[in-house]
Amino acid sequence: MKNIEQHYDIVIVGTGIGGATVLSALVDTGASILVLERGEQLPDTAAARDAQAVFVDQSFKSDEQWRDVNGKLFAPGNYYYLGGNSKFYGAVMLRYRERDFSALKFEGGVSPAWPFSYTEFAPFYRAAETLYQVRGTVGEDSSDPGGERGYIEGPVPDEPCIARLRQKLLDKGYHPFSLPLAVDIERWLARSQTPWDGFPDTGTGKIDAQAAALTPALEHDNVTLISGAKVSRLQVSECGKRIKSVEFEKAGQQLSVSATLVILSAGAINSAALLLASKCARFPKGLSNSSDQVGRNFMNHNCSALLAINPFRRNRAVYQKTIAVNDYYFGDEPSGEPLGNIQLLGKLNGSILKAGLPAKFRWLPTFVLNWLANHSVDWYVMSEDLPNPESRVSLDDDGCIRLSWQRSNMSAHNKLLSRAKKMARATGYPFLLSKPFDSSVPSHQCGTVRMGIDPALAPLDSYCRSYDQRNLFVVDASFLPNSAAVNPALTIAAQALRVAEHIKTTETF
Ligand SMILES: Cc1cc2nc3c(=O)[nH]c(=O)nc-3n(C[C@H](O)[C@H](O)[C@H](O)COP(=O)(O)OP(=O)(O)OC[C@H]3O[C@@H](n4cnc5c(N)ncnc54)[C@H](O)[C@@H]3O)c2cc1C
Structure with a gap:
């Protein structure tokens, strides 16, 4: 193990939404900051806008494999590049609803309360919206949490067929609203006429963690980035209460x-896997883990794709993803449980459909799938997944990650799916096909190193500081105590800004 001579005030591991955003808010402290990122710059090639290359050939996935609960190896849809998973994200920047910050009862259990209120958090949401150049509007969303927005412009416009769909929904008594989106749509389409959801961003209009936060931060002299640096372990100090050093591998060399x-x-x-991998004689369950909660409470949302098909209506949308419906977010019966969010997916085509088909249907010719996609409106139906200590990330003896996801709250999801189908039929789409996303797509992964007020139940305090090792913060989707039923990125970014503010007021560099 070779020591890098220099000592840094701050080492940040990872450049996703959490890492890049906290970095962007700490650069002006003047602290010396080293950023270690396992991935490299995403290559700007034609493949980045080729659905066959992205979805069928999976050219941008790593060759990493994890095990599922039964020990079966699978290739996870988890991406390692500068900017992390946000390079591929759908750029939906929704806030949690105000009630998502309190305990909420579901048929399948309870979604726990946050250690602070929406009111306290709202200013950080606003700052995150501005940082990620979110476009959106207020007043349309039936469960809108209120508070001043940081939107830089009005919403990304509906394409003509989506504008007609919006009107149809309104006519039928639904409340469609414009999705808040971190996309410079003109720049995105100028490169090539594709949707952005699931396509990698090569710096052409998606405002991801790299574009919004990492690249501007790297202009500061006090920030050093080492890419291709895979962190393998954190070393604890003799007293056990601090992290002493960070060990990583770069180009075959072990460095610290x-x-x-x-x-x-x-x-x-x-992050959970790294804390578990850092176990030592003094901390045999891993670091920051006196609660035994590290890796537990893994959540990922219960999501289904719903294809609403009308053979006589052509969908000519290129990107499609501009509206959502929250009419069922908190349920539609007085005593009913919350159900979730329904939003449009990025427009599917035959290649994307093929990639999602079970192996036994992959023989279907692409022209048939293209016909289906050309006549469908594609919805993403999303319900809350509840924390459960047995739903967890662990490490097998050979160091391989094991993801034992225990789905929860499926009754709510099935109800939401049936409401979404009814809505699709009402808007003129009689044929419906749906498919749940499984654990090989952990795109909304969260909860594995959660924050909370009781160190016996949570590894992190409400500023994402480890209760056990006080110079350690975990700032990514791990900290989320619940998954709510909205896409997580804006909430991760807002908390990263809140943590940075806390660090600035409590630490001196
Ligand atoms: C296809 C897709 C679509 C999505 N759409 C949306 C959306 O529309 N809206 C939304 O809110 N969310 C969306 N998400 C989810 C969103 O992208 C994630 O919630 C968010 O990016 C998570 O940020 P993070 O900082 O927690 O982690 P990550 O983005 O996973 O970042 C972690 C970083 O750490 C690096 N890293 C990992 N291990 C190591 C190591 N050992 N050493 C060094 N570096 C390491 C990784 O390479 C990565 O850069 C989507 C995700 C996907 C995959």
């Missing part, structure tokens, strides 16, 4: 660097 503060932002699955 010491730091005053360590911010772990490797993503909900990898």
Whole structure:
């Protein structure tokens, strides 16, 4: 193990939404900051806008494999690049609803309360919206949490067929609203006429963690980035209460660097895995884990794709993803449980459909799938997944990640899916096909190193600081105590800004 000579004030592991955003808010402290990122710059090639290359050939996936609950190896849809998973995200930047910050009862259990209120958090949401150049509007969303927005412009416009769909929904008594989106749509389409959801961003209009936060931060002299640096372990100090050094592998070399503060932002699955991998004689369950909650409470949303097909109506949308419906977010019966969010997917085509088909249907000719996609409106139906200690990330003896996802709250999801189908039929789409997303797509992974007020139940305090090792912060989707039923990125970014503010007021560099 070779020591990098220099000591850094702060070492940040990972450049996803959590890592890049906290970095962007800490650069002006003047602290010396080292960023260690396992991935490299996403290559700007024609493949980045080719659905066959992205979805069928999976050219941008790593060759990493994890095990599922039964020990079966699978290739996870988890991405390692500068900017992390946000390079591929759908750029939906929704806030949690105000009631998502309180305990909520579901048929399948309870969604726990946050350690602070929406009111306290709202200013950070606003700052995150501005940082990620979100476009959106207020007043349309039936469960809107209120508060001033940081939107930089009005919403991304509906394409003509989506504008007609919006009108149809309104006519039928639904409340469609414009999705808040971190996309410069003109720039995105100028490169090539594709949707952005699931397509990698090569710096052409998606405002991801790299574009919004990492690249501007790297202009500061006090920030050093080492890419291709896979962190393998955190070393604890003799007293056990601090992280002493961060060990990583770069180009076959084992290196180590010491730091005053360590911010772990490797993503909900990898951050938990790293803390578990850092076990030692003194901490045999891993670091920051006196609660035994590290890796537990893994959540991922219950999501289904719903294809609403009308053989006589052509969908000519290129990107499609501009509206959503929250009419069922808190349920539609007085005593009913919350059900979730329904939003449009990025427009599917035959290649994307093929990639999602079970192996036994992959023989279907692409022209048939293209016909289906040309006559469908494609919805994403999303319900809350509840925390459960047995739903977890663990490490097998050979170091392989095991993802034992225990789905929860499926009754709510099935009800929401049936409401979504009814809505699709009402808007003129009589044929409906749906398919749930499984654990090989952990795109909304969260909860594995959660924050809370009781150190016996949560590894992190409400500023994402480890109760056990006080110079360690975990700032990525791990900290989320619940998954709510909205896409997570804006909430991760807002909390990263809140944590940075806390660090600035409590630490001196
Ligand atoms: C296809 C897709 C679509 C999505 N759409 C949306 C959407 O529309 N809206 C939304 O809110 N969310 C969306 N998400 C989810 C969103 O992208 C994630 O919630 C968010 O990016 C998570 O950020 P993070 O910082 O927690 O982790 P990550 O983005 O996973 O970042 C972790 C970083 O750490 C690096 N890393 C990992 N391990 C190590 C290690 N050992 N050493 C060094 N570096 C390491 C990784 O390479 C990565 O850069 C989508 C995700 C996907 C995959």
